[in-house]
Structure formats: C-alpha cells, structure tokens
Amino acid sequence: MTNFSRLEEAPVLIDMKDVDKQFGNGTVAVKDMSLTIRDGEFVSFLGPSGCGKSTALKMISGLLSVSRGAITVNGHMAGQSPDGNDIGFVFQEATLMPWATVFENVFLPLKLHGLTRRDARERVEEALAMVGLSNFAKSYPRELSGGMKMRVSIARAMVTKPKMLLMDEPFAALDEMTRANLNDQVLSLWERHGLTVIFVTHSVFESVYLSSRVVVMAARPGRVVHDIPQVTGYPRTSDYRLTPEYVESCRRVSAALEGTMDHVDINH
Numbered sequence: 001m002t003n004f005s006r007l008e009e010a011p012v013l014i015d016m017k018d019v020d021k022q023f024g025n026g027t028v029a030v031k032d033m034s035l036t037i038r039d040g041e042f043v044s045f046l047g048p049s050g051c052g053k054s055t056a057l058k059m060i061s062g063l064l065s066v067s068r069g070a071i072t073v074n075g076h077m078a079g080q081s082p083d084g085n086d087i088g089f090v091f092q093e094a095t096l097m098p099w100a101t102v103f104e105n106v107f108l109p110l111k112l113h114g115l116t117r118r119d120a121r122e123r124v125e126e127a128l129a130m131v132g133l134s135n136f137a138k139s140y141p142r143e144l145s146g147g148m149k150m151r152v153s154i155a156r157a158m159v160t161k162p163k164m165l166l167m168d169e170p171f172a173a174l175d176e177m178t179r180a181n182l183n184d185q186v187l188s189l190w191e192r193h194g195l196t197v198i199f200v201t202h203s204v205f206e207s208v209y210l211s212s213r214v215v216v217m218a219a220r221p222g223r224v225v226h227d228i229p230q231v232t233g234y235p236r237t238s239d240y241r242l243t244p245e246y247v248e249s250c251r252r253v254s255a256a257l258e259g260t261m262d263h264v265d266i267n268h
C-alpha cells in the first residue's frame with residue numbers, strides 16, 4: 001500500500017511558480033498558477049472546459065512556453081531536461097501512424113533517439129507487455145479497438161522509461177467499461193514503475209478513483225481553486241467505487257467543481 005507520509009517527504013519533481021500563459025490572441029489560458037508535485041504522486045487536473053488544464057500540462061512538458069513565472073521539472077527548466085526522456089505524454093487521441101504496425105508505432109520514440117530496431121526490440125516488447133498487447137505487435141491500428149489504440153499510445157509513452165507520465169484526457173472518448181479497465185491499468189503502471197502521473201480529466205469519478213490529489217481548476221482565467229488530497233490508500237480496485245469513502249470524496253470534489261462556476265470573472 002502506498003504510504004502517504006512517504007509521499008509528503010518525497011523530493012519535489014515539478015515546481016510551478018506564478019505561471020501565466022497568454023496566447024497571441026490575448027486569451028489568458030492560465031493565471032498565477034503555483035503548484036508543487038512530488039515524486040510518486042498521482043495528481044489529477046480537474047475542471048470545466050477551457051480552464052487551462054491542457055495548457056498547464058503542455059507547459060510542464062515544454063511543448064508550450066510560459067508567458068510569466070517559471071516551471072522546473074526534475075531540477076531543470078521545463079522542456080530542457082538533458083536527455084529529454086523524463087516525460088511521457090499521452091494525448092486525448094491515440095495519434096498512431098495508421099500505415100505502421102503496433103511495433104513500429106511504439107518503436108518511434110526510440111527510433112527518433114537513434115536506436116536501431118534490433119537494439120530497441122526488447123524495450124518495445126517490454127512496453128507492449130506492460131499494456132497487455134504482446135500478441136498485437138504486428139497488427140495495424142485499424143485492426144484495434146479504441147481502448148487498444150490508447151494502450152498502444154501508453155506503451156509508446158512508456159518505451160523511453162519516463163519518470164513522469166502526463167495524460168491529457170486519455171480516456172474521454174471510450175465507453176465506461178473500457179475506461180474503468182484502463183484506469184486500473186494506469187494505476188498498476190504507476191505503482192509498479194514508481195511513476196509520477198498528472199492526469200487531466202473532466203470526470204470527478206475518474207479523478208477520485210485514480211488520484212492521491214485532485215487539483216481543481218476554474219476558467220476565465222484558468223487557475224487553481226482547490227487542491228484536495230485523497231486520503232484513501234492504494235492499491236485501489238473496483239470495489240473502492242462502492243465504498244462510502246469513495247462516495248464522500250466524489251461529493252466533496254463535485255462540490256469544489258461546482259464552486260468553480262462562482263469564480264468566473266467576466267472581465268476575462
């Protein structure tokens with residue numbers, strides 16, 4: 001079972017200080033965001049559409065620059081890690097190459113790092129095994145279900161052995177059963193590999209089930225309005241969804257989310 005007191009003492013992995021993001025068209029997507037995430041946490045960013053969840057995630061990964069403030073990730077400015085392998089990113093769409101096999105899709109990040117197929121084979125096979133797709137290495141994306149495509153996308157993110165997994169609404173388009181199943185797979189990867197995960201979602205239920213901490217954001221401008229630790233330990237299984245603790249946590253987080261509507265500033 002994950003020990004929360006140990007999490008509180010774990011080293012800081014991601015440090016956001018007074019971060020703003022304003023796009024060229026004047027939209028303030030993120031305002032004054034300060035957040036510390038420790039090694040081994042599972043943090044959800046929860047909030048209504050347009051509150052800056054994806055923007056925050058992209059700034060942490062270095063895909064977007066900050067307009068003000070600073071983000072350090074594992075001791076380096078965001079996006080400037082020397083080996084570039086600290087972070088795995090999983091997008092809402094699986095974004096697979098349709099003309100390439102599952103193996104080739106997962107091999108891609110290693111290929112970009114200059115590895116040959118032969119040198120990468122073991123790691124690609126390991127990553128496919130992590131998501132239960134060992135038997136599908138030769139399949140093409142069109143032969144896979146939506147959930148399987150997303151598992152390929154997770155394997156591709158894991159193949160570089162990242163410390164952190166950033167996931168941007170990865171399961172939003174999937175049916176309930178597949179989503180619950182993938183939630184368990186992500187929790188299992190997180191626990192087995194000692195990952196730090198940031199998981200963007202619109203779903204209160206998903207955020208409470210997965211996270212050690214739920215960061216609630218509000219829109220216009222995008223900002224953090226609540227930071228709610230989840231006291232239930234791990235491992236969590238589907239039985240957790242039936243417990244009074246789960247229901248109570250969902251109620252609290254839901255109330256916080258509804259409260260974000262009171263924070264709307266019409267001047268932005």
Ligand SMILES: Nc1ncnc2c1ncn2[C@@H]1O[C@H](COP(=O)(O)OP(=O)(O)OP(=O)(O)O)[C@@H](O)[C@H]1O
Binds near residue numbers: 025055056
């Ligand atoms: N490249 C861009 N140029 C201009 N505005 C942008 C850009 N990307 C995002 N925005 C705006 O910034 C705000 C925050 O967007 P963001 O995608 O981060 O929100 P979100 O919380 O992830 O939303 P959703 O849940 O709908 O994905 C929105 O108002 C959005 O329209």
